Amino acid sequence: xxxxxxxxxxxxxxxxxxxxxxxxxxxxxxxxxxxxxxxxxxxxxxxxxxxxxxxxxxxxxxxxxxxxxxxxxxxxxxxxxxxxxxxxxxxxxxxxxxxxxxxxxxxxxxxxxxxxxxxxxxxxxxxxxxxxxxxxxxxxxxxxxxxxxxxxxxxxxxxxxxxxxxxxxxxxxxxxxxxxxxx
Numbered sequence: 001x002x003x004x005x006x007x008x009x010x011x012x013x014x015x016x017x018x019x020x021x022x023x024x025x026x027x028x029x030x031x032x033x034x035x036x037x038x039x040x041x042x043x044x045x046x047x048x049x050x051x052x053x054x055x056x057x058x059x060x061x062x063x064x065x066x067x068x069x070x071x072x073x074x075x076x077x078x079x080x081x082x083x084x085x086x087x088x089x090x091x092x093x094x095x096x097x098x099x100x101x102x103x104x105x106x107x108x109x110x111x112x113x114x115x116x117x118x119x120x121x122x123x124x125x126x127x128x129x130x131x132x133x134x135x136x137x138x139x140x141x142x143x144x145x146x147x148x149x150x151x152x153x154x155x156x157x158x159x160x161x162x163x164x165x166x167x168x169x170x171x172x173x174x175x176x177x178x179x180x181x182x183x
Contacts, residue, residue, distance in 0.1 A: 020059060
């Protein structure tokens with residue numbers, strides 16, 4: 001719980017993230033979070049003593065709606081978020097269909113889908129509840145995030161892909177305190 005409180009406190013101090021969380025909450029999507037690099041990189045910057053930087057390629061919005069699997073819905077949501085913010089980095093994905101793209105068994109929730117993301121430290125997402133409390137979804141916890149460790153998620157079976165992804169992302173160039181665990 002210590003790490004979760006620390007994460008929520010840090011996010012509350014970042015006005016842009018809080019604005020984005022409020023905006024995504026207004027979409028009223030089921031089991032919906034903002035996650036991955038948008039959250040991870042902000043905390044890595046903080047732990048490295050950097051001023052907040054925008055070293056994320058997208059703002060991942062993930063939700064779970066088995067009743068509507070149309071990819072077009074995600075595109076429409078991205079357009080609406082872009083129109084509201086002017087930011088083209090929005091990426092919306094219904095996790096109820098992502099198992100098809102990833103070659104996994106069907107996921108049962110957003111948290112279940114996050115278990116299959118390549119790195120444990122990327123499998124972190126947050127939402128702003130109606131009561132303005134930040135809720136954290138991190139199936140592998142937050143220890144890797146705060147100890148600056150990058151390791152393959154146990155449910156992610158593609159070790160070669162993981163190793164290539166870590167090499168391609170070159171995270172240690174931006175965050176030299178990271179420890180990369182190769183699969």
